[in-house]
Amino acid sequence: xxxxxxxxxxxxxxxxxxxxxxxxxxxxxxxxxxxxxxxxxxxxxxxxxxxxxxxxxxxxxxxxxxxxxxxxxxxxxxxxxxx
Amino acid sequence: xxxxxxxxxxxxxxxxxxxxxxxxxxxxxxxxxxxxxxxxxxxxxxxxxxxxxxxxxxxxxxxxxxxxxxxxxxxxxxxxxxxxxxxxxxxxxxxxxxxxxxxxxxxxxxxxxxxxxxxxxxxxxxxxxxxxxxxxxxxxxxxxxxxxxxxxxxxxxxxxxxxxxxxxxxxxxxxxxxxxxxxxxxxxxxxxxxxxxxxxxxxxxxxxxxxxxxxxxxxxxxxxxxxxxxxxxxxxxxxxxxxxxxxxxxxxxxxxxxxxxxxxxxxxxxxxxxxxxxxxxxxxxxxxxxxxxxxxxxxxxxxxxxxxxxxxxxxxxxxxxxxxxxxxxxxxxxxxxxxxx
Numbered sequence: 001x002x003x004x005x006x007x008x009x010x011x012x013x014x015x016x017x018x019x020x021x022x023x024x025x026x027x028x029x030x031x032x033x034x035x036x037x038x039x040x041x042x043x044x045x046x047x048x049x050x051x052x053x054x055x056x057x058x059x060x061x062x063x064x065x066x067x068x069x070x071x072x073x074x075x076x077x078x079x080x081x082x083x
Numbered sequence: 084x085x086x087x088x089x090x091x092x093x094x095x096x097x098x099x100x101x102x103x104x105x106x107x108x109x110x111x112x113x114x115x116x117x118x119x120x121x122x123x124x125x126x127x128x129x130x131x132x133x134x135x136x137x138x139x140x141x142x143x144x145x146x147x148x149x150x151x152x153x154x155x156x157x158x159x160x161x162x163x164x165x166x167x168x169x170x171x172x173x174x175x176x177x178x179x180x181x182x183x184x185x186x187x188x189x190x191x192x193x194x195x196x197x198x199x200x201x202x203x204x205x206x207x208x209x210x211x212x213x214x215x216x217x218x219x220x221x222x223x224x225x226x227x228x229x230x231x232x233x234x235x236x237x238x239x240x241x242x243x244x245x246x247x248x249x250x251x252x253x254x255x256x257x258x259x260x261x262x263x264x265x266x267x268x269x270x271x272x273x274x275x276x277x278x279x280x281x282x283x284x285x286x287x288x289x290x291x292x293x294x295x296x297x298x299x300x301x302x303x304x305x306x307x308x309x310x311x312x313x314x315x316x317x318x319x320x321x322x323x324x325x326x327x328x329x330x331x332x333x334x335x336x337x338x339x340x341x342x343x344x345x346x347x348x349x350x351x352x353x354x355x356x357x358x359x360x361x362x363x364x365x366x367x368x369x370x371x372x373x374x375x376x377x378x379x380x381x382x383x384x385x386x387x388x389x390x391x392x393x394x395x396x397x398x399x400x401x402x403x404x405x406x407x408x409x410x411x412x413x414x415x416x417x418x419x420x421x422x423x424x
Contacts, residue, residue: 016251017246018246018251020239021250
C-alpha cells in the first residue's frame, strides 16, 4: 500500500512552489477527493518534508509515504473515511 | 495619475502653494482617489463627550472617512505609488497578506489601474470583508492558521503571500507590496496622518494612541510627533493572544513587523476582547460612532490615560462598523431593544 508506484486517484505538481503553498494546494486537492482516495504530490521545497507530516496529522489524513530523491519530494496522502 | 485629455470643470481645482490641487471646499472630484486623506483634506478629529469625563479632551481620528473605508487607504496609495516609481508593477500581478482593510484599499486602487490582485487572509476575518474584496475583483485565499505548523501560528497568510511572490515556478509574475516591511507604509503616516494630527490640534496634542497592526501608523505618526515634541506620549494598544480584534496584532503570537520602531513608543496597553467590544458598543450608543472593534480597543486605552495628561489625547479609529455586522450580532442577540413594537 505504501509503494510509490501505486496508482493514485489524483496527482498534484507543486514543483517550484515554496512552502506553505504546496500544503495550501494539497489541502484544496484533498477537499476534492472522496474518502479512501489517494493523492500524490511532488514538491521541490525541502521544507515540505517537515510540513506534510504535520499537515496530515492535523487534518487526519494518512501519510502513506514520503520520499526524497534528486531534489524532489514525493508524498502519498490518503483521505480516511469520516468516523 | 489622470489622462491629459480629461477636461477639468471650473472650480474643481484650486491653486495652492503645492500647485494645482483638488478644491476640497467644493468637494467635487475628478476621481475617487483625490479623496484619500492628506494635510489639505484631513480625516476628521471628533471629540469624545460621553464615554470620557467632561474635563478630558480626547478625540478619535475617523480614518473610515477615507474613500475605501479605512486608514489603509493611505497605506495602499503610498505602497502602489512607491512600487510604480521603482518599476515593480510593470506587467506584474499583486499579492498581499491582509486582514481585510489593506486588501480592500489595494483592490480598489488596483481595479482603477487595471492591476490584478490576490490577497491571502488569516482565518477569522469577517465574511463582509471577503465579499467586499471579491466585489472589487480580488482573488481571495483564506489561510488556515495551522497552514504553517513550524512558523508563527498567526502568520500563515504572510508566509503564503511570500511563497506566491517568491516561488520559482511563478518566475517573477507577482509583486508583493508587503505592508509589514515596506517603509512607504510608514511614510504614508509620517507625511499625512502625523502632520494632520499636529495641525488639527495646533500642536497641542499630548498623547497619541494606536493599535499594534502593521505598525505603519504607530511608527509613522509616532516618529513625526516625537520630532515635533519628544514629550508627546505615544501609546500602543496590544490585544491578548487568541484575540478577536481584526487588524490588531499580539506580538507574542505574531512576529513584530519589520517597520515597527519601538523607540518611538512610550507605553503598551493590553486590552482584552471583552472591554474592547463593550467600548465599541458604548461608542455606537453614546457617541453615535459606527466603528470597528479595533476602535473600541483604542478608545478603551484612551480612557486608561484619562487624567494623566493635560491637553488633547488623539486615538486612531481605523475603520467603521459596517463591515462587522456578523461580529456584532453576538453583542445584541439578547434583544436589548425590549418589547416595545
